[in-house]
Amino acid sequence: TKRMADAAAQPQIVATIVPNLWWTIHLDINIENTGNATAFDIEVAFNPPLTNGEARGEEIPIPFQRISLLKPGQSLTSYLSEVGNYLDQSFDVSVGWKFSPNS
Numbered sequence: 588t589k590r591m592a593d594a595a596a597q598p599q600i601v602a603t604i605v606p607n608l609w610w611t612i613h614l615d616i617n618i619e620n621t622g623n624a625t626a627f628d629i630e631v632a633f634n635p636p637l638t639n640g641e642a643r644g645e646e647i648p649i650p651f652q653r654i655s656l657l658k659p660g661q662s663l664t665s666y667l668s669e670v671g672n673y674l675d676q677s678f679d680v681s682v683g684w685k686f687s688p689n690s
Contacts, residue, residue, distance in 0.1 A: 640668030
């Protein structure tokens with residue numbers, strides 16, 4: 588029972604590229620904690636690296652590469668680019684986090 592309780596009380600961070608809610612020719616980046624515990628010091632990396640669309644500019648870093656914490660059920664979404672920049676690409680995504688701020 589303790590192992591089941593421990594397994595159920597874990598954060599689970601999911602990073603996705605999703606269609607923009609308001610305009611389907613644009614993409615957003617979404618980071619969500621689908622688990623049941625708070626995640627700390629989250630790091631997200633895409634391979635090949637993501638690139639910004641024209642609206643943001645190339646000199647500004649991609650959002651959400653590092654996040655200090657996400658509570659259970661919390662998500663962050665930000666504009667990424669136009670769809671055409673990503674249609675024919677595949678990505679490997681690495682996501683890491685800590686279970687407590689000092690771990």
